[in-house]
Amino acid sequence: MEKLSHPFKLSKVNWIYSIIIMLLFSIFYLRGDGFNAYSLGYVMGSAIGTLLIPLIFGLIVWFIRGKRKYSGTYTFNIVLTIAVFGMISEAGKANKEVSDSITEITNSVSDYREKIKNEEDAVEAFEEHSASVNENISNVIKNTNGNEQEVYIKLQEFSLLNQKVMIDWQKSYDSILSPRILDFSILNSPNEFDYQISVLKHYHKNSESYKDHFINRVDIVKELLKDIPSNNQTLIGVMKGINKQDSIQKPVVIPFINSHISYGKNLVEVLEFLSKHDGQWTYKDDELNFDTIELEEKYYDLINKAVEDEGLINKLTDKVIEVM
Secondary structure, three states, X not given: OOOOOOOOOOOHHHHHHHHHHHHHHHHXXXXXXXXXXXXXXXXXXXXXXXXXXXXXXXXXHHHHOOOOOOOOHHHHHHHHHHHXXXXXXXXXXXXXXHXXXXXXXXXXXXXXXXXXXXXXXXXXXHHHHHHHHHHHHHHHHHOOOHHHHHHHHHHHHHHHHHHHHHHHHHHHHHHHOOOOOOOHHHOOOHHHHHHHHHHHHHHHHHHHHHHHHHHHHHHHHHHHOOOOOOOOHHHHHHHHHHHHHHHHHHHHHHHHHHHHHHHHHHHHHHHHHHHHOOOOEEEEOOEEEEOOHHHHHHHHHHHHHHHHHHHHHHHHHHHHHHOO
């Protein structure tokens, strides 16, 4: 007896099962990414891609089984189930990768804090910390998608910007700690005055830039993330964390930066004063001697302001480390 052939089509069970799977996937994804054109397109694209594989397998089995009725529909459900479990497994792995990367970033902050406490090289410590942060953000980006991924891409942009500002400032601060700066024994030529003053002005300028960046960092992040839907859960969580850290750090860091700005300004004034009155003072036996009492009083008035700034910097440094 000749076997009857039937056209390939999905059964009602196939359609119901597929719709349930896609609805669950949509709810899960849209809950985190928000309802918008991008996320809707992503869900639709994923749905088509996910259904295509079991559909192909079902069609192949339908051919192999002689185009029997329902011969491919069971295969469709089986393959779709396998695909769903595969998606769940991949999602689990991706979530673990993201979680591990965020933990690594947290650990990197702790390591950086300890290195600063132990007075290790600040630039090197920050560069190592930044490299770790960028590597782990890249790993998060690799294991996310959609607007969630875009959030981390923009955060990485901010991290790189922040890294440049911080390293430029730290290097300029390190430069004024050079033994050459404020070595009165070599301040005996216009070129030397110009060099030391330029180093101090560079430090002062970078301190101003650091302050400007720090004050505006939340607005910078908001600008970078402006195209992300406001109801995106990753965005909400990130901004909540940033605002919280900003509220904790700002009361400590702003006075810290201001003390550096004042320190740079006052040191410049000290050297400009000595340059202006070059020939009216001498340096011998580790002491400055001025031709007049007025000059001596003016010098000590200027240098005492710088010493006061230095004391405040040392005091606030420990507090800044605590709120990192």
